[in-house]
Amino acid sequence: MYQKIYDVVEKRGRTRTGIILGGEYAGLKYLAEEDCFFYPDNKTGEKAAEDFLKETVTAAVETGVVKVKNQEIFVEIYEKNPRLIILGGGHVSLPVAEIGKLLGFHVTVMDDREDFVTQERFPQVDERITGDFETLSEKIPPYENAWYVVVTRGHLGDSACARQILKRPFAYFGMIGSKTKVRITREKLLEEGFTEEQVNSIHAPIGLPIGGQMPAEIAVSIMAEIVQEKNRHFRTYCDEDVEAAVLCGVSGTMVTIIEKKGSSPRGTGSKMFVFRDGRTAGSIGGGKVEFEAGKHAVNVHTTETRVYELGQGVGDLGMICGGTVKVLFEPVNV
Structure with missing residues (x-):
């Protein structure tokens, strides 16, 4: 799945994807430029779900969570090599x-x-x-x-x-x-x-x-x-380290920030690829959240989301960090 996404964005410079976050078809993903769907394990094609996802992705103009009919879809618009x-x-x-x-x-x-x-x-x-x-x-x-x-x-x-x-x-x-x-x-x-x-x-x-x-x-x-x-609309940054990890052709988990509230060092769309042995490529901001997400990602085998609290504290520079980030875990199997 991600190999195809990065291949398309390398060739065309832009692509968009969308993934259903909850319900019966959680994990169903759509790649617009190729007009293809990726189903989670043990799921089969469902035209109503595909049409709904495709319509939502087509209408989106930036990276972020879109809520339609009580359903959440995370849409990403990738851009590279302008x-x-x-x-x-x-x-x-x-x-x-x-x-x-x-x-x-x-x-x-x-x-x-x-x-x-x-x-x-x-x-x-x-x-x-x-x-x-x-x-x-x-x-x-x-x-x-x-x-x-x-x-x-x-x-x-x-x-x-x-x-x-x-x-x-x-x-x-x-x-x-x-x-x-x-x-x-x-x-x-x-x-x-x-x-x-x-x-x-x-x-x-x-x-x-x-x-x-x-x-x-x-x-x-x-x-x-x-x-x-x-810069009119927010796009997903293509982290070269994450792309290289995916193109190695090794199984792992893609970890993506899909929503954030408050102060966090990395924004929506930030990615980290976690190998099955715990090694990582890319970053979702470091610190406790990245450590906990990386540790959890090693054993992820189905698409899921988790919310993490950003710790608060005052350092020598008077910096305070607080809020939450919602993180998407996607198994990447080869």
Whole structure:
């Protein structure tokens, strides 16, 4: 199950799952991008439960516990390896690419002019592509966690990019330009049959309105808007140590914080993989809670949840930690 989840998020950059926490079908899990279900041992398929779980996961926008019809479902939205795809290699693209790399994006720049996507011009980017913007779909594979910045030199290039981007998954699509340029592109897309909803998903004019005039200032406004959108909803962090432990192909228990109240060092979605011999990878915050959860996880063979109290105390720095965390235990068998 988790091997498939991590495989999907590695390939697509984003995926979502949901697991029923209680009742007859506790432990039933759904992986959206593969449209597949994982049943606990000794359980068989049940269409009503599957439809209910699928509908809930599809509607969710962030990681957390969703309560529907007295049923609790823990939904996780995983994101990893964000790709910043800059279409147009002009003067604004240079600082956008630099800031994108600084923020941890895999950066691609594409332009129809060969001398605008050279190694010398963009030494820091991961991929440089030369080609007509009409060939975007051939040059750049679709990717769930893709952030498109369209900064071509005219509305023809904008339209060519837009009509292809709107037909594929994306996390963000922004387009630079004057009000006139944006209006022309918008009208053209509507005439071609794209819906108002699709066209309205475009951030145009691109960027936060901070009054930038210089290319670097415009780049800051663009990347600020991308960061704002990226952090609008809470996602599950893909801990590389936990992923590596799962991909070893050894049985164990996945331990996940699904709810927290009060002050806790790690948030919802934090994970720790516990091997059958007690070794661990990742962390759900350390301390007493992690110790007790790790000790319990060694012998877990069915999906279950437990609530742990966070101890209170005042140290030399005057720090106080209190509250509760709800922890999900999922057996991972190979």
